[in-house]
Amino acid sequence: MSQKITTIGFDADDTLWQNEQFFRLTQDLFYDLLKDYADTDHLAERLLQSERKNLGQYGFGIKGFMLSMIETAIEVTDRQVPVDVIQQIIEAGQEMLRHPIHLLPHAQDAVEALGRNFRLVLITKGDLLDQERKLAQSGLGEMFDAVEIVADKTPETYIRAFMRHGHGPDRAIMVGNSMKSDVVPAIEAGGWGVHVPSTFEWEVEKADAPVDHPRFRVLEDLGGLQGLVSDLA
Template sequence: MKKLRTIAFDADDTLWHNERFFHFTQQRFAELLGDFAEPDHLDARLLAAEKRNIGHYGFGVKGFTLSMIETAIEVTDGRVPATVIAQLLEAGRDMLDHPLELLPHAQEAVEGVVDDHHLLLITKGDLLHQERKLAQSGLGDLFDGVEIVSDKQPQTYQRIFGDLPGGTQASMMVGNSMKSDVRPAIDVGSWGVFVPHDLAWDLEHAEAPESERYHAIADLSELSDLVAKIG
């Protein structure tokens, strides 16, 4: 019997670019608020707002945009010009409308394992935005299922993998976040494969787990060989 029957992929910064658009927009945010606070102070205040607001707005561009506006109001003691608020809203819309760009080896990696495995996409964020990106990616037809979740915790993977053939023990999660993709999947007995990305959101950092089911690859071009090795 095959050891590995289900392979799940993260989406943002695993299959396609995402964090760099947040990075560029945060630079624009710092320029707009440059007369009121230093960039490092703004970054810290914005990160605190994002962390505070995840439970209210969830992950994604809309929550990020609202956190920028909230931070702008806070650091200016309510004196932020309406024109700046308008530009922050425009920046958020630009992020939502930005054309999707697949990461190197993404399509080949998915196509390389599709024939012999049940494939899932498991991503968090805004439902409409993630559905739009998947449609633009051209990869949608390769997945047997798509899960757009509010967060990725061990119980998320237990729910998704638990009812599939082989359960959690025969499942693998592939992603760029140690905190959201790798560690919680391993916590329920699945394989976790870390694919590093040059840019990573501060709230997604975590230590690598000490587990035989943990693997790190340089990029997605190495995934097929790893899957074949596991069997």
């Protein structure tokens, strides 16, 4: 009898290493820079609107986030934003791009252990250069059989990835912190979706959990992943 599960997909940001917390810190700086023009709640709302609007043009990642902050700053100040504020926003974004990688608990152990018996595929969205940098610095790059850096994550994304690098989505598990990007579309593609919640959740990535679906699972952290996969495989 053939093995039920042969391929495991991993998300990267906030699944294997910290990411969103650095966005939050930069947002706090952004709110402080513009506190004389608008309160925090209004700035947060306007920034989120800009991010949603710009995803189709800039995609996911730090560079698009920087441009959305600059656009928001121009709008909320009625085009009167000081040049030094723009400069500080750019510098904050550049600092994010240089920030060292911090692996999340159990990430390395989980990848190493599962790589002995399963085909591992990193499926992440965002800026190509930045995602490649983070993967290289993480020390996990050589442990993956394949890496897919995609513009967005849809059921079709997972079908293509798991057909290309495995035996199809029905014999694959996708592990990630985003219900919207990692779990729901992987299940819709025919695979298993394992949600590993992160400390911070970007509003854009929120979605209802498919709690009644037989292929949906939740883990507190990656420490329980090997046991879960063993049960399913």
